[in-house]
Amino acid sequence: xxxxxxxxxxxxxxxxxxxxxxxxxxxxxxxxxxxxxxxxxxxxxxxxxxxxxxxxxxxxxxxxxxxxxxxxxxxxxxxxxxxxxxxxxxxxxxxxxxxxxxxxxxxxxxxxxxxxxxxxxxxxxxxxxxxxxxxxxxxxxxxxxxxxxxxxxxxxxxxxxxxxxxxxxxxxxxxxxxxxxxxxxxxxxxxxxxxxxxxxxxxxxxxxxxxxxxxxxxxxxxxxx
Amino acid sequence: xxxxxxxxxxxxxxxxxxxxxxxxxxxxxxxxxxxxxxxxxxxxxxxxxxxxxxxxxxxxxxxxxxxxxxxxxxxxxxxxxxxxxxxxxxxxxxxxxxxxxxxxxxxxxxxxxxxxxxxxxxxxxxxxxxxxxxxxxxxxxxxxxxxxxxxxxxxxxxxxxxxxxxxxxxxxxxxxxxxxxxxxxxxxxxxxxxxxxxxxxxxxxxxxxxxxxxxxxxxxxxxxx
DNA sequence: CGATTGTCTTTCGTCTACAGTCTACGGTGC
DNA sequence: GCACCGTAGACTGTAGACGAAAGACAATCG
Numbered sequence: 001x002x003x004x005x006x007x008x009x010x011x012x013x014x015x016x017x018x019x020x021x022x023x024x025x026x027x028x029x030x031x032x033x034x035x036x037x038x039x040x041x042x043x044x045x046x047x048x049x050x051x052x053x054x055x056x057x058x059x060x061x062x063x064x065x066x067x068x069x070x071x072x073x074x075x076x077x078x079x080x081x082x083x084x085x086x087x088x089x090x091x092x093x094x095x096x097x098x099x100x101x102x103x104x105x106x107x108x109x110x111x112x113x114x115x116x117x118x119x120x121x122x123x124x125x126x127x128x129x130x131x132x133x134x135x136x137x138x139x140x141x142x143x144x145x146x147x148x149x150x151x152x153x154x155x156x157x158x159x160x161x162x163x164x165x166x167x168x169x170x171x172x173x174x175x176x177x178x179x180x181x182x183x184x185x186x187x188x189x190x191x192x193x194x195x196x197x198x199x200x201x202x203x204x205x206x207x208x209x210x211x212x213x214x215x216x217x218x219x220x221x222x223x224x225x
Numbered sequence: 226x227x228x229x230x231x232x233x234x235x236x237x238x239x240x241x242x243x244x245x246x247x248x249x250x251x252x253x254x255x256x257x258x259x260x261x262x263x264x265x266x267x268x269x270x271x272x273x274x275x276x277x278x279x280x281x282x283x284x285x286x287x288x289x290x291x292x293x294x295x296x297x298x299x300x301x302x303x304x305x306x307x308x309x310x311x312x313x314x315x316x317x318x319x320x321x322x323x324x325x326x327x328x329x330x331x332x333x334x335x336x337x338x339x340x341x342x343x344x345x346x347x348x349x350x351x352x353x354x355x356x357x358x359x360x361x362x363x364x365x366x367x368x369x370x371x372x373x374x375x376x377x378x379x380x381x382x383x384x385x386x387x388x389x390x391x392x393x394x395x396x397x398x399x400x401x402x403x404x405x406x407x408x409x410x411x412x413x414x415x416x417x418x419x420x421x422x423x424x425x426x427x428x429x430x431x432x433x434x435x436x437x438x439x440x441x442x443x444x445x446x447x448x449x450x
Numbered sequence: 451c452g453a454t455t456g457t458c459t460t461t462c463g464t465c466t467a468c469a470g471t472c473t474a475c476g477g478t479g480c
Numbered sequence: 481g482c483a484c485c486g487t488a489g490a491c492t493g494t495a496g497a498c499g500a501a502a503g504a505c506a507a508t509c510g
Binding site: 019077078 | 465470
């Protein structure tokens with residue numbers, strides 16, 4: 001017996017660094033979403049490589065992935081540029097997000113079990129707490145977690161992956177808005193939980209649709225300021 | 226004036242080879258969709274590189290892109306393997322496709338102009354011709370073109386890009402089915418055109434939803450054989 | 451006879467080097 | 481003074497080489 005004296009599952013699995021390109025990818029994505037790298041900025045491979053302490057190759061691979069996912073534009077023989085969101089694109093992206101999220105809500109209503117609903121409620125409570133405490137960062141994170149949980153409950157992997165990508169970009173475009181729309185958002189979440197609990201697919205769908213549409217409206221109102 | 230004696234837009238744009246990785250990408254995608262590379266097969270970089278007459282680098286970049294789009298699985302420190310579709314995944318993918326296509330139909334109904342409808346009708350006529358002539362390959366191609374045209378008419382770039390990816394994978398999974406379901410498919414297309422012409426968004430949505438659902442049903446019936 | 455360990459091959463992950471191409475700037479002619 | 485051309489610099493695109501990890505197989509020990 002090899003596993004004789006070992007503390008069951010507590011073996012840390014020998015945390016491997018994992019492919020370098022992935023870490024570069026995450027680092028760059030972080031830099032982009034936090035606006036450290038601004039839209040339109042020219043990303044020079046050798047610069048990034050030097051700055052991150054790696055070679056150009058992993059940087060290239062990360063940039064290519066970012067390109068396919070719409071974060072950077074890769075102009076041939078010229079290099080990578082941080083994608084510049086347009087009004088139109090943001091709107092289209094939100095349309096798609098509404099679609100995906102609404103479907104997820106429907107599937108979640110169809111599939112959710114007690115444990116799932118309990119998890120949602122727990123997140124909701126935490127979220128309301130964060131809003132009350134004016135802890136915006138936590139509130140935003142919990143909001144993302146809430147939507148992610150619904151995706152999980154929907155049980156559709158393909159849908160989840162697409163939604164994850166779209167969601168992240170939407171959050172990028174709409175960060176200023178998301179930070180405003182705190183309390184109302186969690187009220188709508190509660191209604192959604194109720195619909196899921198009672199297995200009302202129709203209601204869950206339309207609630208989620210309304211919910212994301214509210215975000216769109218907030219954005220356009222804000223844009224007029 | 227530089228463009229003085231030039232035949233307007235007939236300048237061949239100086240056909241540049243374009244990034245090598247893209248051509249490798251297309252080549253590999255072709256090989257995968259045509260089953261020349263079978264699901265589960267181990268793709269060795271150096272082999273592919275030698276076979277295509279290029280270095281390993283462009284092959285790597287193409288593989289990474291194929292990975293993010295779900296065509297191959299990239300196991301760390303082990304290499305690329307052609308993705309193996311599962312029943313469950315095919316079903317989930319079709320669910321998403323239904324969503325996206327239905328939304329596209331709705332938007333197309335809202336936006337389509339005379340020229341657009343005319344183009345759809347033209348494709349429909351061609352498609353029916355191909356079916357009558359038992360020209361399956363052409364019929365399949367025209368079917369894809371029809372759906373792509375609807376996407377264009379919808380005018381949502383983001384939606385179109387997602388749908389293009391999902392569609393291609395669905396076609397991969399369901400090729401055996403798609404080749405069966407010829408004539409009925411084009412009848413449904415005609416109904417859809419009618420709905421778009423009359424700007425009936427509701428009808429267009431539900432028709433498209435039914436249309437893709439029929440494909441799912443065909444698949445499951447066939448799976449029972 | 452079975453399990454384990456050591457080695458060996460294969461293949462990936464990363465780095466370095468070189469050639470092609472685009473951009474920008476300065477000089478020259480009108 | 482303005483426009484055009486030529487040159488230089490910088491960056492990307494591609495190729496080749498080296499080190500490292502994973503899997504397979506055989507030899508060895510209990």
